[in-house]
Amino acid sequence: MYEQPIKQFLGQNHELSGVELEDGTVVDLETGFVAMGSQHHSHYLSEIDLQWKGGNLITDSMCRTSHPRIFALGDLKEGLNQVSIAVADGTLAATAIWRDIRRASPPRKWEENVDQSTVEPVGVVS
Numbered sequence: 001m002y003e004q005p006i007k008q009f010l011g012q013n014h015e016l017s018g019v020e021l022e023d024g025t026v027v028d029l030e031t032g033f034v035a036m037g038s039q040h041h042s043h044y045l046s047e048i049d050l051q052w053k054g055g056n057l058i059t060d061s062m063c064r065t066s067h068p069r070i071f072a073l074g075d076l077k078e079g080l081n082q083v084s085i086a087v088a089d090g091t092l093a094a095t096a097i098w099r100d101i102r103r104a105s106p107p108r109k110w111e112e113n114v115d116q117s118t119v120e121p122v123g124v125v126s
Helices: 083-104
Strands: 006-012 015-021 026-028
Antiparallel strands (some): 006 015, 015 026
16 A cells, blocks of 8 residues: 555556656556545644544544534544545534434424414314
8 A cells, every 4th residue: 555646647548557656656556546535634623622543533423522512524533534424424413413402492382383263173073
């Protein structure tokens, strides 16, 4: 595994024979997996008491960290580093945040918004 920038792909007629890395090294190969990589900027979290595993935040199933109001998504959390996973993480975190807001809000009184004169009582047959 090489973790260096690729200068160019080598080969002919749409067949890969290797890559030349930025430092001039040539790696012979017939197939490869190119990962875009990422560098997340998490230094601003260093003063918050959070649970880490290596460079990744540990989260629950809804992407909540050990702090109840901090969520981690994508490459910042432990797990697969794929765009589709990061999108799903965002959906999970948004759902958890919405649930937290709803639970903290008083119940809605829907009856106040319904015109009672047009509502038939349940179970009444005309």
